[in-house]
Amino acid sequence: MLPLSALTLRDQLADGDISSREATAHYLQQIDQQQALGAFIHVSEAAMDAAARADEAFAKHRGKLGRMHGMPTAFKDLNDVAGMPTTYGSAAIKQTTATRDSALAARLRAEGVIVLGKTQVPEFGLSSYSENLIAAPSRNPHDPLRSSGGSSGGQAAAVAAGMIPVGPGSDGGGSVRIPAAACGLVGLKPSLGRIPSDVLEGYSDGFGAPKLTVSGPLAHDALDAALLMDAMRGSDYFLPLLRGGFPEELSNLRIGYSTHSPFQSAYDIAVSAEAQQSFTAGLQLLARRHQMELATLDYAEDYPEAFTAVWTNGLKDIPLDDESRLGTLARDFRRRSQERSRRESLRAATRVRQIAADFIRQWSAYDVIATPALSGIPPLVGHYTQGSAERDYMLQCQYSPYSSMVNVASAAAVTVPVGTSKDGLPLGIQLISPRSDEGMLLALALQISM
Template sequence: MFPSSTLKLRDELARGERSSREVTEHCLARIEEQADLGAFVHVAENAMEAAAAADAAHARGEIGRLHGLPTAFKDLNEVAGMPTTYGTAAMPTTVAERDHSLVARLRSEGVVILGKTQVPEFGLSSYSENLVAAPSRNPLDPTRSSGGSSGGQAAAIAAGMIPLGPGSDGGGSVRIPAAACGLVGLKPSLGRIPSDVLDGYNDPMGAPKLAVSGPLAHDALDAALLLDAMRGKDHYLPLLQGSYPERLSDLKIGYSTHSPFEPVYEISLAPEARDAFTQGLERLGQRHRVEPADLHYAEDYPETFAAVWTNGLKHVPVSDDSLLGELARDFRGRAADRSLEQSLQAGSRLKQIAADFVRQWSAFDVVATPAMASIPPSIGHYTQSTADVDYMLQCQYAPYTSMVNVASVAAITIPVGHSKEGLPMSIQLISPRSDEGLLLALAAQIQL
């Protein structure tokens, strides 16, 4: 039986009390036993060999921050020797010749890579369903979604297939599946993970780069452990292991249920989401000053965000548009019809909106919102109608996440309760000053 804490498991591996082969064998068995969840789209054939190599390196005294720990990567990241589908049937599946920079970073810390996990097509959606593999299902209720785009990762962690794992977040893609599966999900600020900004901080149209990498884990300490490994620098775990979480008090926390999508969509909280939000605020209020935040968001945010979010689709080297899912095909067509001037204007406008977000949020140390507006939707919920309905349903389920990516700041989702069906419900905390340590410490306080 393994400890529920990945940090404890890591320490047991470091002390030689467990072998990587033992842990890897256990995780591979869990993957096989729970294949019906659809979390994995490819399982590494050489995982036990990699675990044996990790044990041999340990015997030589070569120990990384995550030495011998099994993990996996989204099917958006290239892993040398493994196929990459990007969740699409419209591009040929290729076997990667080299690791993505984040994969290489974590491989250098001693992880054992068990395979690739399910994603939506091109990572576009808040649900991990596509046309190339079975959907990723929620381990807590397999009729429901595990979220997206890091849905396979979250399902794998929540089901005990891997102890923790990196995700990526371009509009909520770490925080949405974390909330769906009862995990801590951290979206770091842009640039906190060096591999995210190898080609700069803006997209080609001048908009803030939306996607960053972030940890998915069972608790704040495990998230800090993975965050340090992703950065290659010890900082957040020592911070949390010290007295900081206990000393942290009297923050000014503003709360709001206002969403920037309200100008175009009806945004409403299910009773479970509202109850969880209240529970989270009550826990925060035991140590901090919690007060309502009067926030006013730009009326043109929905259309501006959508333009920037989908703009890159027109450059994807698709071999056959007819093999795309409806959402990707529809939004790729709209992106292709958008002129260069319109794209540049959208990028410039989104930077203005981002500055206004940060200005308003900076009246507080932290801004609290609900994580999601309801329990996770059922498999197939989003794809029953048109691309526009699909997108609307996503915005209604996750109305508070994309604005954080636009603002380039840090945010975290933390489980705080359960619905009557036993599904986890979470709160989101935003740091306008991009203080990931503060957010992790608050998560530690809430989870006590």
């Protein structure tokens, strides 16, 4: 039986106590046995050969290998992985096999990971649920009738169900934190630029708005998240920080807590009683070491409109093979982006930059801002797709009302499990660092679990 901890597995691989072939065979078996969860849409046929090569390299170069040498993982189906199909979760584009790795996949391959396959995502990564017209929906390991979140929903389900020890995700409006919270994991959204591969094409979109999407780890705990963060960056920092006593020494932070959302000007936002109870439990755990204060926050009323415009701008330029095969949400939001003039897009980008500056100004009165991770338990599969695109989007904003503002601000945030519902579904807390101190956030996540 392999350890749940990715860090323990890494150490066992590095010490030669377990081979990459043994680890890879174990996780492939888990994937096969749990196909009904829909986490994977493609399983590599070359993984065992890659593991054999990793073991050969270990025998020759022990002690001079990558940070995650021989460790299995997977990539969400928005990342190209050489030799594997990339569908972007859409039936409307031509399905092709990638000929080269994405920058993130190449970075982690350099650290020695064994890629087991590709995991389920929503169409073009748009949604907080991982359902599309390509394959079966990704389901929550805690209750397969419910969603595992999105857009890194397949990754979160795979980690939570023990199909991979740890998983790299991406977050453009909550896409690491939402599925992590839904599946009872630690999910870190780093600040823009912290992962070098995220900014190869710059720090802003084509209209001057901040780039929203960054890569981040999904893991069972803060130490595993730190391990993957260091591998994604290609330098040792976060894991040594957490293992060097920083979590024990960190104290007396000013933590402002709030349930106010910038989406409240557009939608009814309500935190369920169970989510509020878990949020309060998280605050009480933090209060053992830190100063807790109710934060009074005043968000711009035009945030929903400005964010939505920036978030959907890129849809109009995606080349499609068959537009009629777009899902309802992607089809409607693509039409809106095509109808939006360049002047309107530039105006929205300018407004988002202004709002981002105001977020940071308000949050910087504190060391950390705490919010609920989500407004309630994960919804049932199919919950979002029974009506119009507008209704779908509203339901998503109501479920994850505290996520996208962090991307707009280019700040760092982490979601941490702190409780469960009466039916055993995970509930958590989100911690935001206006100064983008990921190490502090991971230390706080570790303190919560101590």
